Amino acid sequence: MHPLAERLSNQDERALAKAISLVENDAEDKLELLKDIHPMTGRAHYIGMTGSPGAGKSSLVNRLITYLRTLNLTVGVVAVDPTSPFSGGALLGDRVRMAEHFTDPGVFIRSMGTRGSLGGLSRTTKETVRLMDAFGFDVILIETVGVGQSELDIMKIADTIAVVLNPGSGDVVQVFKAGIMEIADLFIVNKADLPGVPKLLAELESMLDLVKHDAPWRPPIVKAISVQNLGLENVWKRMQEHIEYSKASGERDARRKTSLEREVIEVVHAEMMKKLVEREEAEEKGWVEEVTSGSIDPYSAAVKLLQDYVGGLERKGMGR
């Protein structure tokens, strides 16, 4: 067993931090660690929270953590901040949040920024969620800014997906266009003391009529004013109702199965990519040079690489 897996099972918080770094750095023993912690996962409830920047998601998440702690639930948080690598936003956000829950061992917060690599952020985020699950948190909150495909992709690991909106922001159209409407289980209208709430509610209801009119679960809409600590009890109540519904209906199981399937595909893809890079680096005139110099077209090169992958695998004797 991977030593970090052992330490995670003993709820060693420093081991969790180390394990997340290992996943972020895509270390050699990552798959081994993930394999070993897999039997320890499946107990936590994953809650995704998304919404446009400025919707007050972070403050809402912060207050929700505090509320969940009063119920004696432990909470892991992964905050995905897909800003330009330039901004360093992830680190700053981390520190600001940490301040409030720093001394509480029942809370663990980690921010993820975009750090290179094809689809890297999405995979790292999901793997971090798995690690937190294995550690034993009751609830894992996954916070993203809901715009692009990769954020949508991250959200799909969640058992319950909450979309945070503001009155007067015109968010509904954006949410609809981004395809978030279809995956939402719950809407939270935050900053509900601002003008425009009735209009937003009406817009949401008519969008829901369109998208979810014959769905077995119609996402409820909850109002909150997170900075005044209002509405959080209701938010959690609705989330719990969704949890109960999804367990009873088999929806949760179905989603979890799809997530596992997707995870297999992502690992296959990532390992294949590593092979391609290794191969390019090992050869004097590699496939990149062959393609870019025009001595082979990209499609023939791809077919050849797929074929030659065979040899590489046999020589290395990879597998169980």
Next chain:
Amino acid sequence: MHPLAERLSNQDERALAKAISLVENDAEDKLELLKDIHPMTGRAHYIGMTGSPGAGKSSLVNRLITYLRTLNLTVGVVAVDPTSPFSGGALLGDRVRMAEHFTDPGVFIRSMGTRGSLGGLSRTTKETVRLMDAFGFDVILIETVGVGQSELDIMKIADTIAVVLNPGSGDVVQVFKAGIMEIADLFIVNKADLPGVPKLLAELESMLDLVKHDAPWRPPIVKAISVQNLGLENVWKRMQEHIEYSKASGERDARRKTSLEREVIEVVHAEMMKKLVEREEAEEKGWVEEVTSGSIDPYSAAVKLLQDYVGGLERKGMGR
């Protein structure tokens, strides 16, 4: 040679439409077609145009087409519309635009909507660009709504990337956060008759100081009012300057090489995914069921699939 490749080399417009459909449907003979047209590509100049929804991109593209036609340049357009599959936006947009250039054989417009599949839109878009290039258009315009990772990814095939902004929209911060600032070669301030132009220009310049202060090419900022047909000559002049710069500096070659490299990786990935699906479908109890029933963890399953891929390839005798 693939019959469509032959017909494309004869500038058969119906063959182009057919070839694009073939690419969209991910047909069996797709790689063969792309391989055969590869030697016919490389002559066109690819221009990416991105910006937030409502920036007036479509109208600008439309007017630019008209302007380029007065210079006797032929134009292919791929308009990427990543709206929810629900909206049917792509088709509608297509028809509206087509109306203006319908009878002109020197213009070919195709819209791409999101239709399922992992990273599918990005790949289909790029392959469509290659087909248009092979057909012989002088300029290929690639229009996207610049928000997510997959749109950024699409943009990277372009030789010249123009970002369209509006005064008073607060777009600059979004563009910066989305990582578009770093890849822009040119900024177009459209709707330049609206208030807020000096503020937008100042914001842009200070962002450029930050991001591009020692870059060899500092992206120029051009004002336009596309609905009044103003500024298009200037837009094209700046685009041409960038083309000249990027040819002379080797930047264009470098980008094109990186694109080819990325294309190889995408093909390998896509073919691998197809194998996984085929395998799952061929077996009575496939890997999906094994993973979702819990009889194997996803990481061991991935390693096993990579290993077993060997056999599948050998049996089929894929490759050159």
